[in-house]
Amino acid sequence: EIVLTQSPGTLSLSPGERATLSCRASQSVSSSYLAWYQQKPGQAPRLLIYGASSRATGIPDRFSGSGSGTDFTLTISRLEPEDFAVYYCQQYGSSPETFGQGTKVEIK
Amino acid sequence: QVQLVQSGAEVKKPGASVKVSCKASGYTFTSYGISWVRQAPGQGLEWMGWISAYNGNTNYAQKLQGRVTMTTDTSTSTAYMELRSLRSDDTAVYYCARRVDIVASDYWGQGTLVTVSS
Numbered sequence: 012e013i014v015l016t017q018s019p020g021t022l023s024l025s026p027g028e029r030a031t032l033s034c035r036a037s038q039s040v041s042s043s044y045l046a047w048y049q050q051k052p053g054q055a056p057r058l059l060i061y062g063a064s065s066r067a068t069g070i071p072d073r074f075s076g077s078g079s080g081t082d083f084t085l086t087i088s089r090l091e092p093e094d095f096a097v098y099y100c101q102q103y104g105s106s107p108e109t110f111g112q113g114t115k116v117e118i119k
Numbered sequence: 120q121v122q123l124v125q126s127g128a129e130v131k132k133p134g135a136s137v138k139v140s141c142k143a144s145g146y147t148f149t150s151y152g153i154s155w156v157r158q159a160p161g162q163g164l165e166w167m168g169w170i171s172a173y174n175g176n177t178n179y180a181q182k183l184q185g186r187v188t189m190t191t192d193t194s195t196s197t198a199y200m201e202l203r204s205l206r207s208d209d210t211a212v213y214y215c216a217r218r219v220d221i222v223a224s225d226y227w228g229q230g231t232l233v234t235v236s237s
Contacts, residue, residue, distance in 0.1 A: 046223035048164075055214055055227035056156075056164065067225060099164055103223045107180050108154075110164040 013038055013102050017111035023119040030087040032114045034100035039080045041104030047076055047085045050113075051096045059098075060085060090116070121145040123215055123228035130234045131205050138201040139231045141215030148196035149173050152218035155189060155200045157211040158230075165211075169218050170198065205235045 014037040024030055034045065043063040048056035058067040060076035063083055073088040087094055095118050100111040126140040141153060154169040168179035170189040177189050188201045198215055213231045216224035 044221070044223070050164075055230055056216075056224075057227070058223060058225045061222045061225070067222070101164070101166075101223060106178055108166040108169075110156075110166060113163050 012107055013040065013105055013109050015100055015102060015109055015111035017098075017100060017114045019114060020112075021115045021117060023117050024090055025119045026090050026092055028090050030085075030090055030094070030116055032085040032087075032098055032116075034078075034083040034085070034111050036081040036083070036102060040083075040102045043079050044102060044104030045076075045078070045083050046101045046103060047074075048099045048101065049094075049096045050099065056099065087116075092118075121217065121226045123217065123226055125213075125215060125228040125231045128232040128234070130236065132237055133206055133235055135205050135235075136201060136203040137205060137233050138199055139213050139215075139233070141198040141200070141228050143196045143198070143217070146217070148191075149193055152220075153189070153191065153198040154216045154218040154224045156214045156216060156224070158214070159208070159211045162211075167200070167213075172198065202233075205233075207235050209233065210235045 016035045018033045045063045047060040050056045059074050064076045075086045077084050097113045097115045099113050122144045124142045129137050149172050152169050152171045155167040157165050170177045172191045186203050190199045215228040217226045
């Protein structure tokens, strides 16, 4: 099973700042099948990025993903008030699919 | 527009079973899979497995093998997830999501709260 470790656990930033979230895999993620989701309280997760770097439909271009192999990054170039949420990475190239434990982006 | 609408909240006793439905609309149901993911209160996301709506092939998380069954009814574009021998640590919100091999889970249901309590 591929274990995904996200860091930091919590990121305290102000609107307008840049957010950099990390997701490290215990072994190489097949075909860069790495996704990022955003989840707000009481809501279902929302797909942001798939294939490590492709934005999902309707996702603003301030969200970008990068990385390959075992190291992946989600960058939010300028935080908007609606971006404060929990972010999860998921690998879906190997079974069982696994999620990271999440990074909370909170208002400083 | 793509929509996944799940059945309502359930309260079950330990040892019972629960069956959650997920009705899809706005796309060709048999062209995609359906993933199931759960989230215990205050915790992260846990992958449970997925089913191909095309041929019914399934892939379950090993920890749930023997207790979970995922099925689809293509005539109504509905997916089902049944979990048996419920325990208190099965208390969670259960989500279905449309699954595409290269895109992961792109549309999600609203979630179904299953509470297991004596």
